[in-house]
Amino acid sequence: MIDNYIKYFENFLMNYYRIILGNNYDKKLLMPFIEKYIDVRYYNNSVYSRGYSFINKLNTELKNLAKEIIKQDMRVEEEVKEIFTLFGYILYIDDCCEYVSLTSLINTIAEDISLREDKKEELKDLVSNFIKVRKDFLAVFEDKNFNISFKRVARNLKKVDINQNCKLSPIFSDWAIDKAYNTGTVLENKQYLLFLMLSGYILKNTIELNFNENYIVDFPESLFAKEKKINKYILVLDNRVVKSRVHFRINYETYLKYQEKITNFIKNGFNVALILDESFDNNIPILDIFSYVFVYEKYEYYDIVIENSDRIKAKIVSQ
16 A cells, blocks of 8 residues: 555656746756655655765765766756655655745745746645645554554564453453454454554654664464465555554474475565574574564573574564
8 A cells, every 4th residue: 555655756756847848848858856755755765864964865875876867868957856856846746854834835935936926826735735645545554443552672672462452341351352353363364454544653753864663563373274364365465555564473493384485574574573482492593583682581592592692683672
């Protein structure tokens, strides 16, 4: 679903430039700028990280791209400079910068580039619709009967759970309700909803320029025996906005049972966090394939893992 939003945003940018540039619109020149903008803005992919504000980072990436295109063909210098300059307004439309009102923003754009009145209205309709579609899209990830909660477990790392807000009959005990929601198929379906809601949450954070947080989600062991269902579940998170920031958590016993499937997860770019339990056989080298490793003092392996933590590529979370 997140990929659908990115495609919609690409189309919005192309329509934005069609309105503003008119006969000077050139998709071939424009697309490298759109791709670079999305790469930095939504995937946070940039060589300029430290010492750069996000706006300066984005501006520098686009400026360097413009210089490179002009260097390759001086004949397109004016067109490229115009495309680059007009991206400055996108920063406001795309919530990277604050503005007083949509009307004032559209008026400023129209005055700066001498936009005709009919084109000005067309642009205002386009941007208004974009804002509405974005709001409606984010609402898809919400559910009045459930909410997701977060618990900090390490720096920039939060454990995510889903809580039900359904009003159930008082004849059911808390134990019965907890068992119903946290076992079997209900647990699997609940985790699917969690994955969906978390995707929307991460997209919202991305729009708000928050790229720092990573999230731990428990992965039900029962899913590994259900090929079609597991593919449906991971598809929700299989996009560049979300994928790098979500870490499926399993215990070591589950890893031993489904080693091939979990290894394939990792090969396909998913992050897997590991809980070491009493089944851990002191296989220190295997820990390198995981993103996080949760260790507990109550187990005998604890000292061995801590002593080797400098040589383990995974981040160690001591509990």
